[in-house]
Amino acid sequence: MTQVPPKPESRPDKVSLWRYARLFRQDILSAQPARLYRAWMAEFKTPFFRSYLINQPDLIKTVLKERPDDFPKSDRIGEGLRPLLGNSVFLTNGDTWKRQRRIIDPAFEGGRLRDTFPAMWDAAEAAVARLAAHQGREIEIEAETSHAAADVIFRTLFSIPIDHHIAREVFAEFKTYQRSQPILNIAAFIPLPRWLPRLFRRDTRRSAGKIRHLITTLTEARMAEIKAGTAPADLATKIMTTADPVDGARFTTEEMVDQVAIFFLAGHETSASALAWTLYLVATHPDWQDRLAAEALAIETCDFSVMSKLRLSRDVFREALRLYPPVPMMVRQSSCPETFRDRDIKPGAQLVISPWHLHRQTRLWDNPDGFDPGRWHSENGQHCSRDAYLPFSAGARVCPGAGFAMVEGPLILSRILRDFRVEPVAGKVPVPVAHLTVRSKDGIWLRLVRR
Numbered sequence: 001m002t003q004v005p006p007k008p009e010s011r012p013d014k015v016s017l018w019r020y021a022r023l024f025r026q027d028i029l030s031a032q033p034a035r036l037y038r039a040w041m042a043e044f045k046t047p048f049f050r051s052y053l054i055n056q057p058d059l060i061k062t063v064l065k066e067r068p069d070d071f072p073k074s075d076r077i078g079e080g081l082r083p084l085l086g087n088s089v090f091l092t093n094g095d096t097w098k099r100q101r102r103i104i105d106p107a108f109e110g111g112r113l114r115d116t117f118p119a120m121w122d123a124a125e126a127a128v129a130r131l132a133a134h135q136g137r138e139i140e141i142e143a144e145t146s147h148a149a150a151d152v153i154f155r156t157l158f159s160i161p162i163d164h165h166i167a168r169e170v171f172a173e174f175k176t177y178q179r180s181q182p183i184l185n186i187a188a189f190i191p192l193p194r195w196l197p198r199l200f201r202r203d204t205r206r207s208a209g210k211i212r213h214l215i216t217t218l219t220e221a222r223m224a225e226i227k228a229g230t231a232p233a234d235l236a237t238k239i240m241t242t243a244d245p246v247d248g249a250r251f252t253t254e255e256m257v258d259q260v261a262i263f264f265l266a267g268h269e270t271s272a273s274a275l276a277w278t279l280y281l282v283a284t285h286p287d288w289q290d291r292l293a294a295e296a297l298a299i300e301t302c303d304f305s306v307m308s309k310l311r312l313s314r315d316v317f318r319e320a321l322r323l324y325p326p327v328p329m330m331v332r333q334s335s336c337p338e339t340f341r342d343r344d345i346k347p348g349a350q351l352v353i354s355p356w357h358l359h360r361q362t363r364l365w366d367n368p369d370g371f372d373p374g375r376w377h378s379e380n381g382q383h384c385s386r387d388a389y390l391p392f393s394a395g396a397r398v399c400p401g402a403g404f405a406m407v408e409g410p411l412i413l414s415r416i417l418r419d420f421r422v423e424p425v426a427g428k429v430p431v432p433v434a435h436l437t438v439r440s441k442d443g444i445w446l447r448l449v450r451r
Helices: 017-026 057-066 075-085 094-108 110-132 141-158 165-180 202-228 235-240 253-283 286-298 304-309 311-323 373-377 379-387 402-419
Strands: 041-045 050-054 138-140 330-333 338-340 343-345 350-353 420-424 432-434 438-440 445-450
Touching: 050 057, 050 343, 057 350, 075 202, 075 253, 094 235, 094 253, 110 141, 110 235, 110 304, 110 402, 138 141, 141 165, 141 235, 141 253, 141 402, 165 202, 165 253, 202 235, 202 253, 235 253, 253 286, 253 311, 253 402, 253 420, 253 438, 253 445, 286 304, 286 311, 286 402, 286 420, 304 402, 311 373, 311 402, 373 379, 402 420
Parallel strands: 050 350
Antiparallel strands: 041 050, 138 445, 330 350, 338 343, 420 445, 432 438
């Protein structure tokens, strides 16, 4: 019998605002009612604002693709991340955001993936070498995928491995930041004036400050290398030497620190989450694992063309992103009066788009809670992939690193499965929870056996 991937229990339909806020701070997935898996739209009322979850593809298309300027990113989720991310592209809106994307996007264009591939390859080889020390033992795989994803970021961004002393410090400090930072700041529930100080925990501020100091050191060193003509041709150099085609200006050091912080957060956290869940899914579906292991024999030399041979690995990784989207919810804010499904949406209302619920929408997907990588070649899967699949958002604000992630994930997955069989650990079924990304409440435990 095929094992059904785990998902969290849902809360009752009606709870008090106080209980909902407490549940939301602990885990935004189990804080939601089960009806959201089939609802097209749901309204949530608080004393301070209205929130609407939209789960209907044409409404999502309106918000994300057709009229993104009318539905800018909400500050409510971002408030808790500002100590680390500052004024990064993840948090900004309007002209500031458009300028940032004009400078950042060229670094992630299609041809750049071929240039960054050797760095990803080296990170995959290093990950397999570290895993060799754990063969035959039970290991918490999220810790290993976090290490691998951070290694990819530093190699592709600054041409340094995770073992570099600054990279190692950033990685260690980020783990501290994760433990101290709840997903929501109080401003997510109570609208606070701009001038009122935000109540961040002391260790959150300290940890964010240390990470930004370390990133500033790397950024200033790179700026000096660019000036001297000795900088490597990596992502950091590309971004720092790209001028805005509109005003001709480049990022200042502080602006670049903001962007590196989100590259590390988005590129490291999300990739680590996706890869860990993918490994768990193939561990519990050995038939698919065997097929991927056979396909992985194509990985012999560092050649970007190998990615065209990893089609099954890509399908499996896409299915893991469907079941466990690293970013489970996105929040936009209405800037003008609107009517959705006969509901009047007032300016300032919060519009929640939930990949977690959309990817499991019972009215859209065949076998929505099942693991079926073959679905992408079915009529239903192809239709849903266009209209109901948002692991990297969509429209103007689609993640610039989406193509990057779809090379990194299948490559590292295949490289691990070429050398190891992964097996689930009895009695340790992971329960997904959402903090910064969708992770497991008590880790994802697997056993690695050398092939």
